[in-house]
Amino acid sequence: MALFGHKRQASRLAPELDDVALGRVLNGIAAARGPGPQDLAIAQVEWLLRATGDDWDRRCHRVGVLAQAAPALARGWRERRLRDPDALLLATWSELATDPRGALALCRVAADARPADPTPWVGALAALRLLGRPSSELSPAWQGITRA
Template sequence: MPGQQDIQIDQVERLLQAAGADWDRRAHRFAVLAEAAAPSALARSWRMRRSRSADPLVFEAWVELCRGRHTGRMEDAGAAVDRCRRAADALGGDPTPWVVMLGILRLMRADSRELFPVWYEVTARDPWNREAHLQMLRYLSPEECGSRSSQLDFVETVRSSAPSTAPVVGVELTALVDEDVRIVARGGVEALLARRQWAGSRATRALDTALHWSRPGHLRHAAALADLNLLAFALVRAGRVRETADTFRVLGDTVTAWPWTLDGDPLDQFGHWQSRALI
């Protein structure tokens, strides 16, 4: 369709500009739009048409990061980092370029001496940035550049210091789901007993604390429905299906691929457990 890309670029610009200095909503929009644009040339076209604007630089770097996550490597990570640094110089207090840079360094398995200064730049601008905290959680995992103890220390720091309605409230449950996946991947008898972790004191406390997320209007961050999907999934894994009813009512028909995809087709899994919970 002639002019379709121009229309798409205008729409992306408006959505990002409308978020203003709401860094949480701005990062969420960047993440969703970049994932959607990854198969196309939209990001490059936008940068070529707005060569003096910072947002297209960040957007193209985030699109390249999305592609890198899918393939396991980035074609030119150095160029993407350079775009982030140029955007960061232009945008000042905006944490978004630093968030993308953090993701790129994580994908590159960069040394902590290179990654942590970027982490500090993000949190100096937005202390409870959801995307950055999830990036750090996975970076500190034993599968990547950390260990189980370093990951647990990070989770405990977030749990003990973050406000109860901060965008990072899902970090602890994310870590528990990741731990479940880690145990199952080992196979053997240990995998058969993986569900026992959900009966432990750490998981029980995290789930009990998270139950109030379902109160209408309690969570207001941009990815609140993603965290409610996470809560429903974790409660199912813990065998607490009856307690998911309020969460499923709030969610309605909003399904996120992760973490439901861990057990099969997300729509099938969500629909099955929602119907069980709301009987």
């Protein structure tokens, strides 16, 4: 609908919401091109996830946004640091849209790498949902979330 001859634009909700640090890292990722800048972007993502500490809700949101914004960066980080819990976690979430079975397998590895973090189990629930698995298969993932 036009008001005074101007078209209304739909408001855009930024994926980082009110997370200023996440917004800065997203801007850094967008600016990174080539191997050198990608190393810097990985370092920024690593710092951001480490700085989140045990704020599991914020961590889950950050991982979800970063996974969508930079799947190639997530794969590159994991290839460089195969056992790093944060690299595993981001790779897991980046695989959800393209390979939920692979993501489910990575969820288990990420959960083993940092048992106190429920975020891999949230990813497992998402993968199971995408695969259309029955509710009986959701229980282990839910137990992983509540146990962490």
